[in-house]
Amino acid sequence: MLKVDNLSVNYGVINAVKDVSFEVNQGEIVSLIGANGAGKTTILKTISGLLKAKSGSITYLGKNIQKISAPKIVGAGISQVPEGRHVFAGLSVMENLQMGAFLTKGKQQVQKNYAQVFERFPILKERINQDAATLSGGEQQMLVMGRALMANPKLILLDEPSMGLAPIFINEIFDIIKEINQAGTTVLLIEQNAKKALSISDRAYVVATGEIQLTGTGDELLANSDVQKAYLGG
Amino acid sequence: MQTFFQQVINGLSLGSIYALLALGYTMVYGIIKLINFAHGDIYMLGAFWGYYSINTWHFSFIEALLSSMIVGAISGVVIEYFAYRPLRHAPRITALITAIGVSFLLENGMSYFFTSDTRDFPQIITQHNYNIGGVLISNIQILILVTACVLMILLQLIIKRTKMGKAMRAVSVDSDAAEMVGININRTISFTFALGSSLAGAAGVLIGLYYNSIDPLMGMTPGIKAFVAAVLGGIGSVPGASVGGFLIGILETLFQSIGLSAYKDAVVYGVLIIILLVLPAGIFGKNMKEKV
Amino acid sequence: MKINWKTNLAWLVIMVAGFYLMNTLILVGVINAFIENMLVMIGINIILATGLNLIIGFAGQFSLGHAGFMAIGAYATAIITSSVETPVGFYIALIVGIVLTIIVALIVGIPTLRLRGDYLAIATMGAAEIIRIIINNLKITGGAAGIFNIPALANWPTVYVMVCLTTIVILNFIRSQGGRAVKSVREDEIAAESVGINVFKWKLSAFVLGASTAAIAGSLRASYLQTISPNDFNIMASISVLIIVVLGGVGSITGTFVAAVVLGVIDTVLQNFGALRMVIYALALILIMVFKPSGLLGTWELSLAKIFNRKPKEVSE
Amino acid sequence: MTNLLKVDHLIKNFGGLTAVSDVSMYLDSDELVALIGPNGAGKTTLFTLLTGVISPSSGSIVLTGKNGTQSLNKVPAYKVAQMGMSRTFQNIRLFKDLSVLDNVMIAMTSRYNEGFIHSIFRTLHFYKTEDEMKREAIELLAIFDLTDQLDTKAKNLPYGVQRRLEIVRALATKPEILFLDEPAAGMNPEETAELTRLILKIQKTFHITILLIEHDMSLVMNVAQRIYVLNHGSLLASGSPEYIKHNQDVITAYLGEEG
Amino acid sequence: TTSSKGNPVTDNTIKIGENMELSGAAGGYGNQMNQGIKMAVNEINQVGGVNVNGKKQKFKLIVRDNKTSTNTSASVATQLVNNDKVNAIVGTATTNAGTAQIPNITKAAVPAVSPSATDPNFTLQKNGKVQPYVFRACYQNNFQGGIGAKFTYNNLKARRVAILYDNSTDYGTGLEKAFKDTFKGKVVDTQGFTEGDKDFNAILTSFKNKKVDAIYVPGYYTEVGLIIKQARQAGINVPIIGTDGMADPKLAQIAGNQNSNKIYYTTPFSTKASESNPVAKKFMADYQKKYHTEAPTFSALAYDSVNMIKQAIEDEKSADSTKIAEGLSKIKNFDGVTGKITINKQHDPEKPIAIEQLTNGKVSNTYEIK
């Protein structure tokens, strides 16, 4: 479904991503794990069109999407949950969700999506008219996730969706990820909580200093002693 | 009493002119937080377009009005493309300086190529006065007043009800996030400029017709006043711009009528400052408190 | 304790040398009255713009009322020196102008500095217009005709010394505790408060300090040009100072110097273009900003200390 | 014995929503206390109340520190900071365009007075104060391994380093109480372990009281001496980590079955 | 430059500097003057130049824009006198820009003739002595304002007058004061406006109840045209009296012909009078031919300024700047477009003044004063 070939991305002179190749197949959950500053977010932003690659190619459903602008990529079915809770500050929770459905066709579909989001994140329903800027950190995280789901994505890019969530909700969020995956959405997941991420992933890649170091199925990597030492906390 | 009502009419019609200009200001500011200094000059371009199209091609009033809206929209979009778009990611104050540069360019370019003479605007609609119980009101005053109100409602509808309006609001609060949900930022901003500038173009023809006098520097003073009106109303807010415009028109009239004409601008600024101290984001502005 | 004797001395030498260079060039006729006039105007603009850069660039407060403070300094000087036509009169006037400006800056700043961004800009612009309109309607200020035949008590050396003094004051302020505090306010007010910075106090300090340099510039201008009128201090006058600040680079005093010189020269050269001058000027302004969005120098600052410190390092390596 | 910080019946309403509802708690000297609770429980709001960024709807906050007993109601944030309470933010708020050294020195502004006249005329006093401040700042930065980044702009630091710098900045005010809001967010287990060591070290070196918000239980359970659990704005439970870990209410509301 | 004072003539051309408001607030008026100046210089050069002691020397015009700004005017003046080495200057249009050039031209001993700086003290030093190098072609305010006041009282028999003056220029404020000082009736209300204002309805409405016999409106045609229009539309039909700033064909265009009734203004340059003044007649015709519009007063004043310099050169038989200054101060009975001009001790031109009356936008009557 998504194929990244020899991707390199620079910030000025800093070479943040070096010659990275990987792929995500239809219906999979694929994880990228790695330390702070490894380049995970950079890869994600390049896929969603927010950053321009220096070299390499990104193919989505057989089409090269590298030259396509970010809004068109959303239109093609790739949604993202960005790092750092990018809510529309100043707009209410409801309006934020409406924006998420900006390209979604059909009133009924949109209504259905609302219902689903509120079912998954009941707290958003409680806060429906609150200014998104005043939500708590975790609430914002949920809102961004809900917003991305409003677009009915074929492929969803998740950048640390569990950040700042209460332990009880972390389990839930991974359940939700599994759920949307089962409902037909392909998932590319970045997580610091590598243990949880790997346990729900079909496959995963380990990113270190801008390069892919290791790859395998979720279970393989969970069992790998290097991975355990470096990313799972011993 | 008659005088009082006459002054109210005077204030409303002056206010409707400020409101008309402030609407365009607030649209553009609302979305890219740019004080578009050149807005007043697009109004001037609209007036000149009306002048030439009526005198040279004998356009009717409606033709002149509509075509000057188009001219305004095109100039707005072109200016945005060349002078502001390259600065999308630059500090806002930089774009403000280019806006000032564009304003200088339009004012002085027009002066240079078409002379800075004052011209009399063709009186394509003859002015009639209606006398209502001793209070005079002219057909053109009514026209401007009605246009300002209709446009305000129309704009509000566009922003609140249409998809483009939704996109405009999204871009205005967070352009990065807007891209992430699939909104084309450039197109949205161009549309906003087109809309705001077409209002300025229309204002040019209406005000040209009303005062019967146009010149290349005509945009400067009302431009600044309209900006003040937009700020007063809460910049970015459509009803705010109108209310701000009317308020300034009425205040100016009030202070002139009680004999403070020499200080009228000073008093208006004084009131502005006081209102801002009470309502730091203007009358209709949302005072965004940061969450920590 | 490390005192930068070397850099301080070097700056002193540069300033004195500049003075003698200027003096010599005037004597040999390279600088005639016309060039001198241009240089003096550039100097006055430097004083104005460094003050505004402190407010906008370092404290992050968007003030559009600089012309108002300049007006107070200018009128104080015009009125006082018209009756006390001596250099002492000029310095008394200068100090009175500064004190008055500080008072007015406090009156303007205490309420309005609570506003943010463009709201502050409009409020300060309004305040400056109020000052101008009052001046325009007073008897003692000569109304719209202004005051002319003001005794010529400031010449280029006065301006030169004042440029040096105000720059030293502002730079030393910026490179001290106060400067850091003021910059923290610009960066993030909430974070600044969280570490004990009295945000309001520091904003006001920067505002008042910047305003008082405007008074000095106004004073020099009145005395050098020998004529002033309310229209010299309108909104466009504030904007032209803003242009210098932004063109040079918001937050760079060196940039302010460069921009003042560049604009001063452009403006004078354009005198040869007759009525086309403003058209060219406008185009130049747009092009410079589009191609150099963060100003000519960005936030880069000329620092002798850095130049001196670099050398020994290179040797040791 | 009086507590270092005593909070009584604190309430904060936002319109119809009660974000903090009747919270009473205390902190003693040299304690390391954690504040946990589900998303939206009111933890961050409680921090902003304690540090004076917003004022409570009702209730009292009293600090009994070096300077005697002081009520913190309606005291502006910068004064609260000067009284000895300093914090970090859930979303990092550094002075992004300033250097690492400046970030720290700014936090010492209220403790050192250079004086306007002294700075303008570069008197001996100015140089002396400046030197002292710099020395102290570098000492602090050394503890956090940041001395080779003195001139780097804060925004160019990696995320984890920014978090550390924010802690140093808070420490530079010489606080009696340090408030940390989710310091481990976005860190991997390895980095969180490093942070855990650091927090314990700070507390030992500076003898300060720390109140910590965190969702990462590996951190909380390792460092906290006491834990307050907030739920829907009010206290659900408080006690030792061991007690909280096994408190059924906390498990249902917050920790979940695996917690 | 230290040895001899002033700028002598070099290479056989007489350099005339133009320090003019070509852009900025007074740009419109400045450009009208620019046209008059150019016409004068062209005419002079077409006949071979100025007769300097039997030798023909051409004028070379150096035009510089001062942006309607005092400091630019000072800079322009220094460039003209020091770099361009002009022998005389025409300019500026406004008093403020004009006073800014005085120190520099005085230092360089180059005379300047301003077509339209009207402040009474413009040509005077602080101690009351005349500025040796400063001249003007227009009336000073006290004279014109006084005449207006007398005319209003004596001819129009107005006893209660309201004043609406341009409060943002020395022109408006000076005339307002002069009128008040001389007017024998009652000034019932005085209100100001700012250059660029377009809406006067509020003030006019407040005049309406005050039972005024006439309104005095010292200002320029741009605003006064609008005042007339709005006054008439508001039903105020009393006479409106103004000054030479409104003596422009544009006035009636802006006000509308049907509104331009009972309008009076003082002017040096009366279209009626021009019938008996051959210089004016020729100027009017040439101007019409060249610019396809009726000549405005500002162009006439500027045209006269250049020709006064020419006269001074011919009288003194030298075009050295100091000589021109001398010559200018001695001008007597010079036949200008704006009348027979004699420069008095204060360097003000003494010339006849007329009052024109507009009816339906056309000059219907001319009152010769004195």
Ligand SMILES: Nc1ncnc2c1ncn2[C@@H]1O[C@H](COP(=O)(O)OP(=O)(O)OP(=O)(O)O)[C@@H](O)[C@H]1O
């Ligand atoms: N805007 C930027 N300018 C310069 N360098 C950047 C920028 N953004 C990121 N970097 C650098 O690029 C590298 C990769 O960063 P990236 O954000 O992709 O890492 P990450 O793997 O997502 O880390 P984290 O787990 O902390 O989110 C880092 O070294 C970072 O410092």
Ligand SMILES: Nc1ncnc2c1ncn2[C@@H]1O[C@H](COP(=O)(O)OP(=O)(O)OP(=O)(O)O)[C@@H](O)[C@H]1O
């Ligand atoms: N200014 C405000 N206006 C309205 N509601 C607010 C405001 N600030 C906070 N809230 C609400 O108060 C509640 C408490 O928020 P707070 O940020 O304190 O939660 P938290 O415990 O820190 O949660 P998290 O762990 O997710 O960061 C939330 O439901 C939030 O939406």
Ligand SMILES: [Mg+2]
């Ligand atoms: Mg990342």
Ligand SMILES: [Mg+2]
């Ligand atoms: Mg929180």
